[in-house]
Structure formats: structure tokens, C-alpha cells
Amino acid sequence: MTTQNTRKETVLERLHKKSISAKDIANQFWCEKQMELNYVSQATPTAAMNRGSAIHAQLQVQVYKPLSVEPVSWPDRMYKQAYENILSLNTLAQERMAREIKIYGSINGYTVAGQIDEIRMADGKAVIVETKTTTSSKFTPEYTRPHGVQIMLYRKMLQELVDGSYGYRNLDALYRMQSMRLSEGFAAGLREIGVKEELMTVGAVYTRMFAAMASLPQLSDALVLHYVNRKSGEDAGDITVDYDREKLGKDITYALGYWNGEREASPVAESDRWKCNICRFYGKQCTVWYQGA
């Protein structure tokens, strides 16, 4: 008699993911079904997404110093990410502002990754800033809700990096960084630009990166959502969100219900059907509120 393996596929496996991004969790508070369809439908980025990425890239180059050596392998790319994070964190001390800081954390056993758009110093504290591109000038609670979840998650994750409750050991358990080897060409390029021998391994650069994060100044509870007009690239206004641990805790519990496979991805409620009019899956992969042509 043969025994069949009846283990149910996890949500992460179904979406071909190893970790959850903070943005995924935020997008669950816009439309969970849309968030899931972005993975399973293999849809390409929209023009609006591309324009948003271009504006982010413009902001990034203003203070960000990318590594000039091109990675060729996965360990090289891992190295580059941590090295650039260290460069970014250094600019916080020197220029009182850092951009594009990759962060990691763990929520109920899930690895969560994110990228903070900006950290700036104000009144001796580090303030997290999340930039969103928009075509709207009306920032209703429904519109800003996912952005608020995202920036509060960043605040929580960054705090855990500062106090060391998430650190090198956690990420190493996932990626086994000690056993990663850099490609010869990439390592030669690093030596050429003067990277010291003690920083020539993936393990070493991540150890240094987590140490830099642990020495960040005190984090502010005032979080800034910075809106930029998607067409003109001009500022469209800032909203300050107060970090609310209890509210975030409830939002995380709700969001995890989906990742734990306790429920299917929820479509928007009937009162939020207006979101479907600006959804690329409307009437195609999603017909929940579709009335037909």
C-alpha cells in the first residue's frame, strides 16, 4: 500500500515566494485579491507603476551611492545589497538623510522584507519617510490606509533591527550566507575599489550591515507619508502618521489569516467597488463585482 503525501501547499509556495514583502501586507488593505493576482496572473507592470519606479529612481540617486562593481551571481547580488545598505546608512550620519534602505524582519515565523524610501534626522531622532506617487490630490482614509500599514510595519521592523531582536543569525538561517562564495570577477572588482580583505565575504558584509542598523539613533514615532504627483513629479503633500502598535498588531493578525491559509484572498467590500474601476484585473481575472460588458 502506498501512502500519499497530502500536505497542502502553503500560500507562499503557491505564490512562489520565500518571504512576504511589507508592500504585500500593505496592499492587502487595498484589495487582497488584487495583491494575490499580481503574483498569480504574471501581469507585467502598468504604465503607472513604471512612472512611479522612475520617480523613485530619481529620488534615489540624489543621495544614494550605488556600488560600481556589477554582480554576476546570486551571492554577488546579496553582497551588493548589504554593501549599498551600509553606504546608505553612512549618509544618515554624514548628510542627515539616507535613501533606499533594505530591511528584514520576522512576523509569526514569516520572513518579511521591505525597502524604506528614506530615513531623515529630525530633533535627534530618525524619521521614516515613505514616498508614494499619486494622481490624486484628495488623501482619503481609504486611499492612505495601505500606506499607513506599510510605514508602521517599517517602523516595527526597523526597531527590531535596532534592538537586535532580528539580526544576522535570523537571515543566515534563511540564506546560509557563511557558505556563499563571491564570483572571481566581482571579488576582483571589490578589491579594485579598495574594499578591505576582512569585508570580502557575504557573511562579513551582512555582519557589518546589521551592526550599522543596530547603531541607528532613536526612531521617531512620527512617520511621514510623502506624496509626489505621478505626472509632474512635484510634491503633492505630506501626511504624518502616528505609530500605533496596537492598531498595527490587529492589522498584522488580520493579514496573517491570508498567509496562514485560513481564508481565501478577499475582494474589496461592496462599498469599495470603486476600486475595481481602476483595477487591471476587473472583468478579466476578477469578476467578483463585474456586471458584464
Ligand code: SF4
Ligand atoms: S476587480 Fe476589484 S475585487 Fe477584483 S481584484 Fe480588482 S479591485 Fe479587487
